Amino acid sequence: MKKIACLILSLIIMLSASACSVIVKNNGEDMSDYPVTVGNVVFEKTPEKVAVLSDNLADIILACGYERKLAARSDACRQEELSVLPSVGTPDNPDIDKISQLGIELVLGDESFDEDVKNSVNELGIKTLIIKPAVNDRELNKLYGNIAAILGGGYNGRMRAMDTLNSLESELNAIRNEIVDKNILSTACYIYELSDDQCRVACGNEISSRLFEYAEVKNIAADDADGYIGIDTLLKGNPETIFCDAGVSEKLAANNDLSSLTAVSEGRIFQLSKRYLSLQGQTQLLTIDYIAAKTHGFYTSRQKWPEDFVQLKITPNEEYTAPFEPQIGIFYTVGESYNAVLDIEKRLVSLGYMTEEPDKFYTQETADAVIQFQTVNGLLETGIADYDTLTVLLSKDAVSMPTE
Numbered sequence: 001m002k003k004i005a006c007l008i009l010s011l012i013i014m015l016s017a018s019a020c021s022v023i024v025k026n027n028g029e030d031m032s033d034y035p036v037t038v039g040n041v042v043f044e045k046t047p048e049k050v051a052v053l054s055d056n057l058a059d060i061i062l063a064c065g066y067e068r069k070l071a072a073r074s075d076a077c078r079q080e081e082l083s084v085l086p087s088v089g090t091p092d093n094p095d096i097d098k099i100s101q102l103g104i105e106l107v108l109g110d111e112s113f114d115e116d117v118k119n120s121v122n123e124l125g126i127k128t129l130i131i132k133p134a135v136n137d138r139e140l141n142k143l144y145g146n147i148a149a150i151l152g153g154g155y156n157g158r159m160r161a162m163d164t165l166n167s168l169e170s171e172l173n174a175i176r177n178e179i180v181d182k183n184i185l186s187t188a189c190y191i192y193e194l195s196d197d198q199c200r201v202a203c204g205n206e207i208s209s210r211l212f213e214y215a216e217v218k219n220i221a222a223d224d225a226d227g228y229i230g231i232d233t234l235l236k237g238n239p240e241t242i243f244c245d246a247g248v249s250e251k252l253a254a255n256n257d258l259s260s261l262t263a264v265s266e267g268r269i270f271q272l273s274k275r276y277l278s279l280q281g282q283t284q285l286l287t288i289d290y291i292a293a294k295t296h297g298f299y300t301s302r303q304k305w306p307e308d309f310v311q312l313k314i315t316p317n318e319e320y321t322a323p324f325e326p327q328i329g330i331f332y333t334v335g336e337s338y339n340a341v342l343d344i345e346k347r348l349v350s351l352g353y354m355t356e357e358p359d360k361f362y363t364q365e366t367a368d369a370v371i372q373f374q375t376v377n378g379l380l381e382t383g384i385a386d387y388d389t390l391t392v393l394l395s396k397d398a399v400s401m402p403t404e
Contacts, residue, residue, distance in 0.1 A: 033153020
């Protein structure tokens with residue numbers, strides 16, 4: 001209730017700010033929403049054809065229900081609801097000619113929008129506005145208020161922004177209330193980048209920290225100020241679950257110092273694209289739901305997660321030694337029975353490609369598991385454990401089977 005009260009108070013203050021001209025008549029006549037000024041851009045009326053270049057702004061526009069104002073998007077805006085819109089290229093360097101041909105009235109971007117391109121768009125008489133992502137709750141309120149004011153009016157738009165934020169707050173709390181074991185403290189972290197001596201993590205000063213809060217999870221970097229922690233700090237925090245951007249899991253596997261981490265030893269590593277930590281619209285509900293489900297194991301009604309929500313099984317280097325050396329000209333296929341087949345099947349099980357009990361018999365199930373391994377590791381899909389396949393399978397560089 002305190003959060004909602006603060007939210008309402010913040011938006012009321014925003015409504016009275018001089019940055020936006022709002023005329024409210026108290027004599028029973030209609031209220032006037034325009035003109036509205038956001039930044040240094042004046043809107044005399046609501047724009048009807050908007051191109052959104054920022055993935056985050058697109059997410060907020062969808063949350064507020066103004067998607068009908070959108071006429072184009074950038075390649076970065078990957079929300080399913082926007083897939084029908086024409087793309088105008090990348091966020092930093094969009095196709096100006098296409099923007100002009102589509103009759104766009106307003107281009108919305110974030111800090112990645114190139115300044116020279118912005119000026120070129122302005123020269124065509126098209127308004128442009130750069131709106132950065134929020135870094136705290138106060139800025140988030142202002143961000144929602146400004147976007148809604150542009151697309152819906154200084155009064156009605158901001159009222160919708162307030163309703164949307166209240167609704168999101170209710171949904172976030174609903175996820176929290178579903179967690180039955182919230183009293184059991186679970187620890188986690190999100191790793192953007194990992195080097196030999198430090199890692200870039202989601203920290204307490206970032207708005208992304210609330211993802212962990214609503215999921216009833218303790219972020220081990222919650223007290224960190226700049227988002228960089230040493231490997232020793234990561235080891236001391238010993239997260240039970242690690243969420244990370246693409247490519248980080250391989251570095252976790254290669255760093256022998258991190259093999260003792262609970263998340264590594266128990267295989268609780270989940271690939272979660274960093275875009276999900278930056279989106280501030282309804283997508284954050286999906287992200288929080290996923291974090292809560294994977295850290296608390298509570299039931300979720302979602303039948304399928306997005307393709308880039310992946311559980312990764314990694315094998316630290318120091319824990320694996322090849323059982324035998326592959327030989328050119330020697331291969332294994334369906335119908336054969338050798339001790340080497342037992343070692344092959346054990347490796348397939350450890351990497352997540354096979355669930356059957358290893359028994360040294362090369363069955364069709366073994367061949368199917370080999371085909372899956374070959375597919376993921378970029379090998380010729382034959383189902384035969386030949387020299388090339390065994391060289392990768394029995395190496396420390398073998399890629400595990402991704403699972404949702």
